[in-house]
Amino acid sequence: MKIGFDSASYMEKQTEQILKRIEQWGDKLYLEFGGKLFDDYHAVRVLPGFEVNGKIQLLKKLRDKTEVIMCISAADIERNRIREDLGIVYDMEALRLIDSIRKMGLFISSIVISQYNDQLSADIFKNKLEHRGEKVYIHKFTKGYPTNIDLITSDMGYGANPFIETTKPLVVVTAPGPGSGKLAICLSQIYHEHKRNINAGYAKFETFPIWNLPLKHPVNLAYEAATADLNDVNALDPYHLEAYGESAVNYNRDIEVFPIVKSILTRIMGADKVYKSPTDMGVNMAGYCITDDEAVKEAAKQEIVRRYFKTWCAYKEGRLGIDAVEKLDLIMKQLGITSEYGLAVNPALNKSRESKSTAMALILSDGSVITGRTTDILTAASSLVLNCVKKLAGIPDDIHLIAPNVLEPMMMLKEKILCDKNPLLSLEEVLNALSICAATDRSAEKCLYQLQELKGCEAHSSHMIPKADESALKKLGVNITCTPEFPSDDLYYT
DSSP states (O other): OOOOBBHHHHHHHHHHHHHHHHHHSSEEEEEOSSSSSOHHHHHHHHHHTTTTTTTHHHHHHHHTTEEEEEEEHHHHHHOOOOOOOTEEEHHHHHHHHOOOHHHTEEEEEEEEEESSSSOOOHHHHHHHHTTOOOOEEEOOOTTTTTHHHHHTTTTTTTGGGGOOOOSSSEEEEEEESSSSHHHHHHHHHHHHHHHHOOOOOEEEEESOTTTTSSSTTTTHHHHHHHHHTTTOOOOOOHHHHHHSOOOOEHHHHHHHHHHHHHHHHHHHHOGGGOOSHHEEEEEEOGGBBBBBHEEEEEEHHHHHHHHHHHHHHHHHHHHOOOHHHHHHHHHHHHOOOGGGGTTTTHHHHHHHHHEEEEEEEEOTSSEEEEEEEEOOOHHHHHHHHHHHHHHHHTOOTTOOOOOOOHHHHHHHIIIIIIIOOOOOOOHHHHHHHHHHHHTTTTTHHHHHGGGGGGTTTTEEEEOOOOOHHHHHHHHHTOEEEEEEOOSSSSSSOO
């Protein structure tokens, strides 16, 4: 994909702005981290050139000034909310993030379970953390929120929350995903800090929407597509326009909550220190680092198509309502694109019609289209990846990469010993077999080292694929989409 974003410039500009905010408030800045701290693949896909872990690298450079508060909603723990791009529940994602952040040399001072209402699953999660020596705080719903400012900014409101002890001038409040209560934690802490005569302020680290791009720019529409299940809608910031005579794009939740946030901050800190618009609250320099607008527009359109298929599949599985699907359909109509805009869609559908089975297609970096289909022993994803690495390694199609003396025991294990009713070898099983064969077979070895070339490639399946194959493709860095059709009439095995 053509590069359209300068990640080094972005990190430099964001760092400069964060340091200015710390200086502006004096003693301490609570920085709410919107979006993903690690593994921001959405940003990578819509801003080609964006460094996937650039944000954590930025904080690593500021680690002497920085500590982190990890926040997770008790409601998300209770309903086993899943981070879709990784396929893991939020409480496990919180643990993964904590480990990853610490490995980067950053200090995590505490974990906060927000929106607590005596959920048993939240109690279990808290106990597990405390038994590992972690400092855990519980925050309940704030009394009086959102209308009774006097109650909110009192010892019965934010004052009822325990004060989280912090020692650094920059406190990053992050979470596994949106709606975790990060803003409430920041405001609660600012209330407690000012009672202790500490000049603490608030800001938000944002990537999307990009405030100084047009409202209907594909990059901003891709953000709407990514948050279709949250009913986020981009809008012009009326407060920014009134204050500065300048158009700025924000999203509905920040705009709607701004009068409340402004009133709370005014009550705590005084009117002269409060932001004039929700856009003011954000630290977002991404718009200044786009180097090729046409490249990011095209990348964003491809992302919207991916989200369209993903949302349709989630609807078919009963995980989302039809409203989210209709929203994606509307976004695509605004851009004048259809589902066939996806690069690998038509080749996969054509292969499926030709083979009368589930089929997949992948676009290699040189533009070559590789296909694969379900066989008697391989899933479509397994066939596709083997065909891809053969092409990349220059191995003839009739050469078998997995030796029969490896394949036969694997099939026997699945069918006879594990009694697996679905005998097809998954992609991960095939890759394990390929790695075994690579020890003695030169062709298999050459193909094994070609797997890294699949990172960033576009792939599509004519039908919804098993979660195990989807997970393996994501680990390889393949951008996978699926037509929202079940591969068979079986209720359990699909």
